Amino acid sequence: MISVTKICFNIILLAGIACNLRAQISSEEQFNYAKNFFDKEKYFDAVTEFKRLLFFDETDQYNFAANKFIGLSYKQGGKFSDAVYHFTLAEKNTGTAHELFETRIEIIKVNIIRRSTGRAFILLDSLQSDETFINKIDEINYWRGWAFIFADDWESASTSFQSIAPDHELKVFADSINNNFYNETFAKVLSIFIPGAGQFYTGEYVSGLISLSWNVLWGYLTIKAFVDDRVFDGFMIGSLLWWRFYTGNLQNAEKFALEKNLEITNDALYYLKNSYTGPKP
Amino acid sequence: MIKILAIFLLLPSCIYSQSKSINFHSIQNKKLFADHLFCEGDYLRAVEEYEAIRKTIKNDTIDFKILLCYSELGLYQQAEQNVSLSSNSDLSSEFNKLFYINQFKKDQYSFYSFYELRDYQFTIKKFSTLNIFHKLTSMSYLYTDLNSRTKEEIVKPFDVKDRSTISSFYDWKLDPPYKSPALAGILSAIIPGSGKMYVGEWGDGITALLVTGLLAFLAYDNFRANHDTRAWIFTGLGAFFYGGNIYGSVVSAQIFNARINFEFKDGLNLFLEQKNYFMPEYDFCN
Amino acid sequence: MIKNNLKILFLIIFISTSAFCQLEDLKWKKADLSYEIPNNFRQRDYSFEFNNAGDLVKKSIAYTYWFFISDVDGDNCPFRPSCSAFLMQSVEETNIAQGMLMFFDRFTRDMNIYKGHNHYPRVKTGHYFDPPDNYTLDQETIKYIPSTHIVKE
Numbered sequence: 217m218i219s220v221t222k223i224c225f226n227i228i229l230l231a232g233i234a235c236n237l238r239a240q241i242s243s244e245e246q247f248n249y250a251k252n253f254f255d256k257e258k259y260f261d262a263v264t265e266f267k268r269l270l271f272f273d274e275t276d277q278y279n280f281a282a283n284k285f286i287g288l289s290y291k292q293g294g295k296f297s298d299a300v301y302h303f304t305l306a307e308k309n310t311g312t313a314h315e316l317f318e319t320r321i322e323i324i325k326v327n328i329i330r331r332s333t334g335r336a337f338i339l340l341d342s343l344q345s346d347e348t349f350i351n352k353i354d355e356i357n358y359w360r361g362w363a364f365i366f367a368d369d370w371e372s373a374s375t376s377f378q379s380i381a382p383d384h385e386l387k388v389f390a391d392s393i394n395n396n397f398y399n400e401t402f403a404k405v406l407s408i409f410i411p412g413a414g415q416f417y418t419g420e421y422v423s424g425l426i427s428l429s430w431n432v433l434w435g436y437l438t439i440k441a442f443v444d445d446r447v448f449d450g451f452m453i454g455s456l457l458w459w460r461f462y463t464g465n466l467q468n469a470e471k472f473a474l475e476k477n478l479e480i481t482n483d484a485l486y487y488l489k490n491s492y493t494g495p496k497p
Numbered sequence: 498m499i500k501i502l503a504i505f506l507l508l509p510s511c512i513y514s515q516s517k518s519i520n521f522h523s524i525q526n527k528k529l530f531a532d533h534l535f536c537e538g539d540y541l542r543a544v545e546e547y548e549a550i551r552k553t554i555k556n557d558t559i560d561f562k563i564l565l566c567y568s569e570l571g572l573y574q575q576a577e578q579n580v581s582l583s584s585n586s587d588l589s590s591e592f593n594k595l596f597y598i599n600q601f602k603k604d605q606y607s608f609y610s611f612y613e614l615r616d617y618q619f620t621i622k623k624f625s626t627l628n629i630f631h632k633l634t635s636m637s638y639l640y641t642d643l644n645s646r647t648k649e650e651i652v653k654p655f656d657v658k659d660r661s662t663i664s665s666f667y668d669w670k671l672d673p674p675y676k677s678p679a680l681a682g683i684l685s686a687i688i689p690g691s692g693k694m695y696v697g698e699w700g701d702g703i704t705a706l707l708v709t710g711l712l713a714f715l716a717y718d719n720f721r722a723n724h725d726t727r728a729w730i731f732t733g734l735g736a737f738f739y740g741g742n743i744y745g746s747v748v749s750a751q752i753f754n755a756r757i758n759f760e761f762k763d764g765l766n767l768f769l770e771q772k773n774y775f776m777p778e779y780d781f782c783n
Numbered sequence: 784m785i786k787n788n789l790k791i792l793f794l795i796i797f798i799s800t801s802a803f804c805q806l807e808d809l810k811w812k813k814a815d816l817s818y819e820i821p822n823n824f825r826q827r828d829y830s831f832e833f834n835n836a837g838d839l840v841k842k843s844i845a846y847t848y849w850f851f852i853s854d855v856d857g858d859n860c861p862f863r864p865s866c867s868a869f870l871m872q873s874v875e876e877t878n879i880a881q882g883m884l885m886f887f888d889r890f891t892r893d894m895n896i897y898k899g900h901n902h903y904p905r906v907k908t909g910h911y912f913d914p915p916d917n918y919t920l921d922q923e924t925i926k927y928i929p930s931t932h933i934v935k936e
Contacts, residue, residue, distance in 0.1 A: 240518035240519065240520050241518055241519070241520070241521060242518045243519070246519075246521045257813050259811075259812075259813060260810040260811055260812070263542075264542050264545075267530075267534070267539075267542070268521055268530050269521070271529075271530055271533050272519050272521055272526065272530070273519075292813050292814065292816075293811045293812070293813065293814050294811075294814030294816060295811070329816060329818075366818070368820070423854065423855060426850075426851060426854075426855050427855045430855060430856075460856050460857060460859070461855060461856050461857075463857050464855050464856040464857030464858075464859075465855065465857075466857075467857045467858060468854075468855060468857075471824070474824075475822075475824045478820060478822060478824070479822075481820060482819040482820060482822070485818035485819050485820070486818070486819060488818060489817065489818045489819075541809055541810065570809060572809075698899075699897075699899070700895045700896060700897035700898075700899030701891060701892050701895055701899065703896060703897075704891055704892075704894050704895050704896050705891050707896065708891060708894065737883060737884075737887045738887050738890075738891065740883075740884050740887065741883075741884050741885075741886070741887025741888040741890070741891060742887075742888065742891060744881075744884040744885065744887075744888055744920075745884075745887075745888030745891060745892070745918075747920065748888065748917070748918045748920065751920070751922050751925055752917060752925055752927065754922070755917075755922070755925040755926075755927040756927045758927070759927040759929070
């Protein structure tokens with residue numbers, strides 16, 4: 217009799233302990249488990265585990281945080297549409313104004329990095345016109361500056377950063393980049409008057425010299441033909457050769473300026489991505 | 498008394514942990530989660546979950562869903578392995594359907610060889626599977642070569658409403674609206690550019706006619722005026738343009754035919770995609 | 784018996800790992816989210832690797848033409864590869880005579896008086912994609928691309 221009770225007791229005791237010891241984990245632990253994948257940059261698995269949490273957790277308390285991390289993971293994987301989708305889900309489940317602001321900024325950052333800056337500006341404007349975020353104006357301007365950088369408008373970027381602080385680090389940086397740019401119109405105008413001059417302005421001396429030489433040669437031959445009364449030859453050389461090299465010279469002046477400017481822009485963007493330590497999109 | 502107390506102390510903690518904690522990674526929950534992912538179309542994550550539990554749960558539906566996932570992911574090799582694993586299950590005819598559809602997706606150009614080798618007869622018993630197999634065989638013939646199949650043979654497996662489409666595919670395959678490269682070349686040899694016009698490249702044809710005509714005139718004019726050097730330069734240039742025009746006309750007919758082939762295959766692809774490769778509709782998600 | 788079991792075990796482990804390998808390939812990893820703007824400006828290939836004397840002569844002429852004429856007389860060729868590159872590649876793929884015929888045909892199409900180039904697909908820079916492969920008289924090498932497509936060079 218005693219032994220039966222004892223056995224019963226032991227079974228129940230064991231069941232009770234097993235109940236606690238089995239792989240039962242709380243939602244919080246599952247969240248941390250998923251977060252661990254995220255921290256280790258295993259973003260695919262992080263998404264799986266956060267999705268698992270969302271699927272089983274009936275309390276809905278992780279609808280914000282899990283979706284935010286899913287969005288961040290997708291963003292790291294370069295899957296921007298999925299990222300925005302999950303940030304939007306997170307946005308619908310925010311509890312505080314701070315969380316709401318944070319999620320909207322994340323959506324803006326994705327729009328900056330995928331260069332849909334038009335959308336970023338619309339979202340930034342709507343944040344700015346919202347009175348709840350009146351004390352966040354500096355942060356809004358900061359991201360507006362970044363959006364201008366990605367829209368390749370460094371002058372406006374400088375203005376945005378300046379409104380945060382007159383000597384803001386990125387303001388100074390944007391100004392210095394802006395000063396380095398070549399003026400495309402100026403390059404072209406130079407080459408209108410002296411073929412090759414625009415190329416000299418952009419530092420392409422060899423190409424400038426070749427352009428100048430061709431234009432001098434064909435110009436001379438054209439004028440000489442007209443002077444010698446060989447009107448047909450003059451027209452042919454002038455229209456087929458001189459004109460071709462003259463317009464080619466104009467195209468090149470502009471092309472070199474654009475190409476050099478792109479290099480300057482990309483060097484600046486490379487610096488921002490790899491060496492700048494402040495918040496980045 | 499102490500024992501009873503101990504049990505009473507343990508029980509609530511058990512209930513408590515049941516309500517607050519979930520075994521996120523238990524076999525049953527993995528299956529639930531996998532089903533959810535499957536229905537959301539996240540096949541990669543779903544198949545990972547299914548693979549993790551298939552050794553513990555022997556279940557035809559799970560095996561079949563794994564096969565479906567691999568098929569959707571385009572991992573036909575994995576899909577094939579799964580077909581052989583489950584050939585004895587109740588769903589075996591469904592497995593067979595998917596097997597043939599995958600074979601077709603993998604290589605629609607040689608699919609008909611199954612039919613010609615008569616390999617399939619030993620495995621296919623069910624009519625619906627056989628029907629899908631025959632439809633795919635017909636499509637495979639249309640993609641490659643009719644191999645002297647009659648129109649009736651090709652059209653027969655299809656539903657009545659699709660037969661006119663397939664029949665027009667057949668007619669096209671039998672007699673495609675090609676342009677003859679040889680004719681284009683000959684035409685351009687007689688009148689420069691006319692071969693390109695025959696192919697439909699009017700702008701290129703007229704340009705070829707004008708350029709060769711102009712150079713021929715310049716050569717003739719210079720010979721008449723005894724400017725022999727210039728005359729020979731124009732003759733040489735003219736000859737190259739004339740040769741290039743014949744050559745180009747032949748090629749443009751070839752490119753025209755390549756376009757016709759492309760558009761035909763595009764039509765077949767579109768038809769198959771609309772029919773979802775004759776895949777039966779499975780209702781796992783409602 | 785044990786040996787056999789071990790074999791099966793190894794086989795199972797091998798199959799299951801190989802099955803997962805493929806899945807691993809499909810799983811996306813952290814992407815390199817570069818900020819930089821893709822550079823679509825044409826970079827000439829001035830590589831001086833040659834297999835024979837003919838190659839040396841041909842490349843010397845082409846490079847001289849590019850350097851002194853083509854690069855300074857403006858963007859006159861609506862096609863990619865450009866007319867001179869088309870000639871070089873044509874001669875490389877066929878022979879000098881056929882290459883010349885291909886080039887003169889291309890020249891005629893370039894001069895198209897109606898600017899009728901809309902049936903060619905385009906590359907990113909907006910130039911029309913027109914590779915020599917389509918013009919070797921071999922029906923098999925012709926790769927038809929609809930004009931609605933953007934071709935990656």
